[in-house]
Amino acid sequence: MRVYKNVRAFTLVELITVISVIGILTAILAPFVGKAIDKAHKLRASKNLQQIAMAYASFSLKSSSKELNLCKTANEWAGVMAKHDILSSASIFILGDDYLSEQNTHDTPKSIGSKKDGIWHMNEGFRDYPLSVVVITGVSSHAPADTTPIAYTRGLDNGSGVWRKSDGNSGGVYGEDGGFIVFLDGHVEFFENLVDPENKLVNFYTGERTSKISEAVNHGARALSWLGIEWTAE
Numbered sequence: 001m002r003v004y005k006n007v008r009a010f011t012l013v014e015l016i017t018v019i020s021v022i023g024i025l026t027a028i029l030a031p032f033v034g035k036a037i038d039k040a041h042k043l044r045a046s047k048n049l050q051q052i053a054m055a056y057a058s059f060s061l062k063s064s065s066k067e068l069n070l071c072k073t074a075n076e077w078a079g080v081m082a083k084h085d086i087l088s089s090a091s092i093f094i095l096g097d098d099y100l101s102e103q104n105t106h107d108t109p110k111s112i113g114s115k116k117d118g119i120w121h122m123n124e125g126f127r128d129y130p131l132s133v134v135v136i137t138g139v140s141s142h143a144p145a146d147t148t149p150i151a152y153t154r155g156l157d158n159g160s161g162v163w164r165k166s167d168g169n170s171g172g173v174y175g176e177d178g179g180f181i182v183f184l185d186g187h188v189e190f191f192e193n194l195v196d197p198e199n200k201l202v203n204f205y206t207g208e209r210t211s212k213i214s215e216a217v218n219h220g221a222r223a224l225s226w227l228g229i230e231w232t233a234e
Contacts, residue, residue, distance in 0.1 A: 144214035161211030
């Protein structure tokens with residue numbers, strides 16, 4: 001029988017030391033990992049909003065906005081885009097870090113709808129799904145592209161100019177930390193609020209700064225969430 005000599009195992013003290021070092025490194029690196037994940041999620045969200053703006057621009061060149069203006073929810077608005085083969089993926093309107101998506105017990109829809117026998121049908125799973133995005137319809141064709149919003153992440157209170165906490169059916173996707181707004185020209189910005197002077201939007205008619213997103217669009221434009229009409233610009 002072969003006998004091995006000088007075989008040395010870890011002592012209890014050494015094991016505890018190694019585990020302690022791993023614990024310290026984990027504690028140091030965890031915040032950086034969390035920030036990296038959050039940054040990746042927000043980058044994806046901004047890309048989604050950008051696609052919505054680009055889709056709206058494409059739709060405006062091909063079709064009349066009348067069909068969009070008749071929509072009563074953001075889900076219907078997305079359905080019109082899908083019907084005209086502009087957008088098809090439901091994930092564009094559903095952000096992965098949205099608490100409503102995480103709480104929803106139904107399967108997340110993959111598509112907005114599809115055509116069967118030449119007739120377009122909305123995916124029933126998408127029809128009433130809590131979307132992360134609020135879209136603005138009825139925007140003037142003469143609106144300045146760089147200052148006119150076309151969509152934003154859910155939860156922005158039009159009266160106060162701040163995003164609501166992540167609670168209930170209309171809370172902020174990012175809570176009171178803020179949210180994204182995408183403009184007609186496709187550029188996307190993250191706003192902590194619309195109250196601070198440097199964060200305010202541009203009034204559609206006066207050119208002055210405003211904390212109300214409804215004042216950044218023309219009269220009659222409406223904001224549509226998954227629950228219905230959030231506000232109408234007056």
